[in-house]
Amino acid sequence: KILDAQEEEMGSALSKFKVIQVFAQQLCGISEERVLRAALSYLDEAGSIIYPYRNEQLRNTIVTNPSWLFKIFSVVSSINRPDPRFSDDWDRVCRDGVMSWSLTDHRLEAAEVKKEEYSDVLTLLNCFYILCA
DSSP states (O other), X not given: OHHHHHHHHHSSSEEEHHHHHHHHHHHHOXXXXXXXXXXXXXXXXXXXXXXXXTSGGGTTEEESOHHHHHHHHHHHHOOOOXXXXXXXXXXXXXXXXXXXXXXXXXXXXXXXXOGGGHHHHHHHHHHTTSSOO
């Protein structure tokens, strides 16, 4: 209920702990941070959300719809050459396994990642070893 309301209101499957905390208080009366973090940890373990609380950079980031993140993983890591501007970059990916920042940016745009989400998404890609910064 909380996660659905957050995604509907914010228009994104990527959220911050403080935002979820407000929804938890308003919709369910959950006011204790430790209770909410325990609930989020449970949902993470069950696979309903992605809550990388063990990662200091992502401790306050929640992916409320894992399919959203998997779509991004798929788009970023798919090797296709629709845009000739990036042919040298794709050659480098195929040859060395290294993706340039310009190609990464291009692939994030293709995955419809909002600019304000780039930092968290890049950190998540790094956390799951899709990209290494």
